[in-house]
Amino acid sequence: MARAATTSDAFNAVAEPRRREILELLAVTELPVGDLVIKLGIEQPSVSKHLKVLRDVGLVRVRRNGRHMMYRTNAEGIRPLYEWTKTFERLWAHQLLRIKERAEAKELRGE
């Protein structure tokens, strides 16, 4: 078996740095493909292909405006990643606690 398809879920789709860039740009405002081509500095077919992956997993939405296809980020699609990573939050909290404890111990020692 090979690696899971990039279109299998948001985790796989977002693993590609260009696609993350695209999502960042399209989170600010909707944009036509051509603008992404310029902003990213990569070939138009590449952009279209990345957009297809993002569409397939529901991370972007499109509407047609004349001959322009206006893309925008669908932030809801990113939420599962956020929720998953968030489950590890308590472990960072522990670290902060430890740092705080160390700082207080230092304090007591008069350093």
Place this chain on the structure above:
Amino acid sequence: MARAATTSDAFNAVAEPRRREILELLAVTELPVGDLVIKLGIEQPSVSKHLKVLRDVGLVRVRRNGRHMMYRTNAEGIRPLYEWTKTFERLWAHQLLRIKERAEAKELRGE
């Protein structure tokens, strides 16, 4: 060019569902490989290979205990993913606002 290596960063490493499961298990407590094999129900070589990927990107830490290798999640490695997804939070907030507004409008209409 092919897809980026699974070991190129946390985003790629975490795209594999098994590896996410492993991280979840090792977030609770450190475990030897054999325990993961049982809990995941997959072959030992597969587990070892997934662990190698996770080690390479710094998502797990290991210590030896006799012939057992004790693995545990290094939550700090997940933080970049959390931070990235979090940048889209404001877009969900908008949605919540809209839902709240709709609810309030309904209220005013006496529904």
Place this chain on the structure above:
DNA sequence: TTGACATATTCCTATATCGGAATATATTTA
């Protein structure tokens, strides 16, 4: 030292990727 146990590594193969180049499709304008 030999065996038993725990884990890691290597070899294999089917599959999917990404970028590049070329081309197809769709829409507007002249």
Place this chain on the structure above:
DNA sequence: TAAATATATTCCGATATAGGAATATGTCAA
């Protein structure tokens, strides 16, 4: 209708994967 513009799709090739099978490495115990 033809040309121009904007985007999508197809074909190509090099590459890396995940799992399975077999094997290597490392550690403890008798």
